[in-house]
Amino acid sequence: MRLKTFVADSMTKAMDLVRREMGEDAIIVATHSAQNGRSVRLTAALEDDIGRDQQPAPASAADDEDDTDAPDAGTAIEQALAYHNVPLPLAARLVAAGARFASAGTVAALGGALDEAFTFQPIVERLQVRPLMLVGPPGAGKTIAAAKILTRARRSGRAVAAITADVKRAGGIEQLQAFTQILAVPFAPAGTAEELIAALPQKNGTLTIIDTAGTNPFAESEMNEMMELALAAGAEPVLVLPAGGDPGEAAEIGERFAAAGVRRLLATRLDVSRRLGGLLAVADAGQLAFADVSVNAEVASGLAPINPMSLARLLLPDFPANGSTPQSSEAS
Template sequence: MKVKKYTASSMPEAMKLVRGELGSDAVILNSRVVQTGGFMGFFKKNSIEVIAAIDPDTDISAKPAPMDSLPKFSRPATMGDGPKKDPPALQMKPITETPQNADKNLLKEISQLKELLKGSGKIEGVTLPGPVSMKIQYLSDQEIDQEIIGELTAVLLEKWYIGGAAANGDEINEWSAASIEQRLSPLNFGGVSFKKKFVNVIGPTGVGKTTTLAKIAADCVLKHQKKVAFITTDTYRIAAIEQLKTYAKILDVPIEVCYNMDDFKMATDKFSDFDLVFIDTAGRNFRNQKYVNDLKDVIDFGKDMETYLVLALTAKQKDMEEIRKQFSLIHIDKFIFTKLDETSVNGAMLNMAIKFSTGIAYLTNGQDVPDDLIEANPMLVANTILGVSTYE
C-alpha cells in the first residue's frame, strides 16, 4: 500500500490533492487540524493534514471522480489478513478547532510575543510586516530604548494581525502615538501647578535654565496674572545675573541675588506676599556630587517648592541619566526639555520619563520669551517623537 500525507488550507483542497495524485480509489486513513506558517512559532494558520493510501495495483491514471461526489473504496481499512470490510466513505477525526478558538489562540500567541519582546526589545531573525518594520526602524532612529521599542512592536503587531493588515502609514502612526500616550499617562505632566509658592529650576550648564525660567514667569504674569518675583543663586556668572535682571525689568518684577542660605531666607521672607517666586540656579557640572551639595547649601529645598530638572535634547542620554542620578537626594517634580528646535532625535525624553517615572512640564523650541515655551502632555510628547507636531 502506498501511503502519503497532504496538507492543505481546507478539506476540499486536501481531497483535490489526494484524488489528483492517488485517484478516486484512495483511502483516507486519518485527518487532523495542524498549524502552519507564521514566524518564530507565532501567528500560525490552521490547515488540514490528510493521510491517504492507495493499493499500488490500482490504476491511478483513471480520471478522478467529480469533487462533489464521495470516493468509492476498494481496499480494506486494515492491512491484516482478516475479512475485508468496506470502509466508511471518509475516515476522519473530528475538527475541534473553531474560529473562536483560533482567535483565542492568536491572542494567546500575541500575549506571549509581548512578554518575549519586553525582555530584549527584539527577536533575532523575525521579519516584521513592511509598514510595521518601517515604523520600528523610525523609532529606533529616534534612539528610543530597546525595551520600549519591544513593547511598541508587540502593540503594533497585535493591531496589524487582528484586522489591521491593510493599514497605511497614518494609521500605524496613530497606533504608535496612542501606545506612547498610554505608556506616559500615569506620570504627572503639565506646567506650573500653582499649588506651591516656589518654582525652582536646576540643571547643567548650557541647557538654557535662565531663559526657560523667564519664559515660565512671563507666562504666569501675562496669561495667569500672577504676582511673581525672581531669586537667583547663580553667582558664578555675572552675565547670568544681568540676564535675569533684564527679564525682571521687562516683566516689572523684583529680583534678589542670594550667595548663601541666609540670603535665601531673607529673600523668601521679603517675597512672602507674592503668588510665585522663581528661583534660578547656577549651571555646573552636576556629574560632580560636590556641586549638588553646593546647591543644598544655598537653597532650602524643604520649602513649599516645585523643582524642575532642565535637560537639553541635544545632550547624550547617558549624560542625562547620570545628572538625574546625582540629584537623587533632591525631589524632582518634572523634567523640562530644551532645544527641541536644535535636534530631530527626541526619543530621550520618552526614555527619561519612563526610566525615572517622572513627567514633563515643558518643552522649549527657541530663544524667544515667552513664545517658545510649550506645556507638555503625553500626546504632545508622542506626536513630537513621531514627527507629526508643528510649533508656531
Template sequence: MSYQTFKGATVDEAKRAMRRALGPDGVVLAVRRSPSGGVELRAIQKGQPLYKGEGGTGGGGLFGRKPQREEPAPAPSLGGLGEPRVSEPEIVPERPRREESPVSALRGDFSRNLARDHGSDADPLLRSWEQKLGRHGLTPHLIRALVDEAHDHGGRGDEVEQLAHALSRTLRFAPLNILRDVPIMLIGQTGAGKTSSAAKIAASAAAQGGRLAFISADVGRAGAIEQMQTYADALDTRFWAVEEPRQVAQIMRQERPGEGIILDTPGVSPFASADVSAVRAFREALGAEMILVIPASGDVGEHTDWVSAFADLGVRRCIITKFDASRRIGAAISACYQSGMALAYFSEAPFIADGLIDAQPDYLARRLLMDVPARLGRGR
C-alpha cells in the same frame, strides 16, 4: 505683545535698528538666526510690560488682567506645586492597566515572544517604529514598550494616534500649575536653558494674570545677572541675586514676597557631593519643588545617568529644552522613561514670549514622527 522684532544681516546691524526705534532704553530679549537669512532680534523698551495694553498692578494680577477663571484647574498631579517636596521623595503610583482575560493575556505574551524570536520582520509596526523612532535615539527597550502598548490598544487610529496612546501609557506627563504661589527651583547642567525657562514660566503666569518673581543663585556665570534683570524688567517683576541659601531664607523672611518664586540655580552635577549639598540647602531654604531642565539631544547613556541621579535627589519632573535646535530628541525622552521622570514642559523656541509647551503625548508623537523637524505648538 509689546516687544518689537528687528532684522539685520548681523547682530550689530539689528541692534542699530533697535536703538533707532527704542533709543538707549532698549533691551534685548532674544536673538536667533532668521529663516530668510541674517539675524532676528526681539527687544523691548526698559520698564515696558511684555504685554500691550496692560499696566499697573491693581485688579486681577500683575497687569491688571482678571484671570479667565476664579480658580485655576488643577495640574495633572505628581503632588503638584501645592506640596513642596523638601523631605522624602514623593512616591508616584504606577498607572493602572486595563484588565485582560487570561486568554487575551496569553495571546499577547505568545505573539510578543513570537515577534521577538523572529525579529522585527514579524511585526510591521515594530519594524516601522524601529526605523522612525530609532533615528531619534530612543532606546530599543522604550521602542518595544511603545509597540506593545500600541498592540494592546488594538491598532486603532492613524500612526500618530497610535503613538500618542502608547506614549500616554508608557511615559508620565505632568505640566505645572504655575498660578499656585508655591516656589519652584530649576536645576541642571550649565547651558541646559534654566534661565530662559524661568523667564518663560514667568511670562506664562503673567499672561494668565499671575505674578512670579525671580531669585538667581547663578551669580558666577558671565552675564547671568544682567540677563535675569532684563527678563525681570520686561515682565515688570522683582528679582534678587543671592550667593548662599541663608540669603534666600532672609528674603523670604524679610521681604515676604506675595508672588510666586522661581529660583534659578547655577549648573550643578548630581555626582559632585558639594553640588548636591548646595542643591539641598537651597531647596530647604525656599521650600521649593525642584524641576530638572535638560536639553533634548545628547548621548543617551549620559542623559540617563544624569536624569536618574537627579531623580535620586527627589526630582520628579523635568523641562526638556532645545527642541528647536535638535534633530534627534530621543536621549532626554529615553532617560526620563528609564528613571520614571515625568515630563512637564517642552521648549521649541528661543524667544521668551513664545513660552513653553505643556508636555502632552499628541505633541510628542507628532514631533517624533516628523521627517523634518519644525515648530508644532505655541507656548501658553
C-alpha cells in the same frame, strides 16, 4: 479642560472613538473595565485653552493618507524610535504597548504607548503653590526657561517674583535681571541658603521662580548644595535639560537628579534638535514626569505644555521608510 468618557467593548475601539471625536491632542486620563467585565470605559481630556499654534509640533497629514507603501503602525514606530536612538529596552516596551492601539493610527498608537510609559505634569502657573527651582547641568537653558515661565505667569495674571542663585558666573545675575526689568517683576540674587530664605517674597500667592547655577550631576558637593537650596526655599526642583543629548548620558543624569528629589523635566532646544531619544531616556531612568518643552527662542511664546500625543508627533515626523534623514512635518 474638556473631559469625556467613552465606552466600547475593547481598548482599541475606545481609542478609535477618542480619536474621531476629540482628535489627536486628547489625553487619556483614566481607563476602567466595566462592572460586567465585557467592556472598557475610557476617560479622555482635551485642553481647550491651548491653541494649536502653541503645540510643540503640528500633526502630520501622512497618518490620514491612504498610502499603501507606508509602513504599518508598529513598523513606523520602531523605525522612528531607532532614528531617535531610544534605548532598546525602552523602545521594545513602547513598540509592544503601541501594538495595542495600532488600529487607531500610528500617531495615536505611539501616543497611547507614551501615555502608559510616562507621566505628564505641565507647569500650570495659576495652580503652582511651591516655588519652582530650575536645576540642571551648565548651559541647559535654565535662565531662558525661567524668563519664559515668568512671562507666561504674568500673562495669566499671577503675581510672580524671581530669584537667581547663579551669582558666581559672569553675567549670571544680569541676564535674568534684564528680563525681570522688562516684565516689572521683583528680582533678587541669593548665593546662599540664608540669602535665599531672606529673598523669598512675603506676600501670599506670589509664585517664585528660582534660577540656579549649572550643577554637575556627578559632583556630590554641587548636588548637595543644590538640594540645600531647594530645602531652604521649600521649592520644587525641576530638571531643565536640552534635547539632543546622548541617551546613555541622559539616563545617568536623570537618575542623579531624581535621587536629589527632582520629579519633573522641562526640555529645551527642541527647535534645534533632531533626535529626542535622550529625553525619553532621562524621563524613563529618573521616572520624571514631562512638564513643558521649549520649542523656540522666543521668550514670549516659546514654552508649551506637552502631552502624549504632541510628544508622539515630535517623534513621528515624515521620514523615509529606510530611516534616513527625516523631513519636518511643519508647513514650509
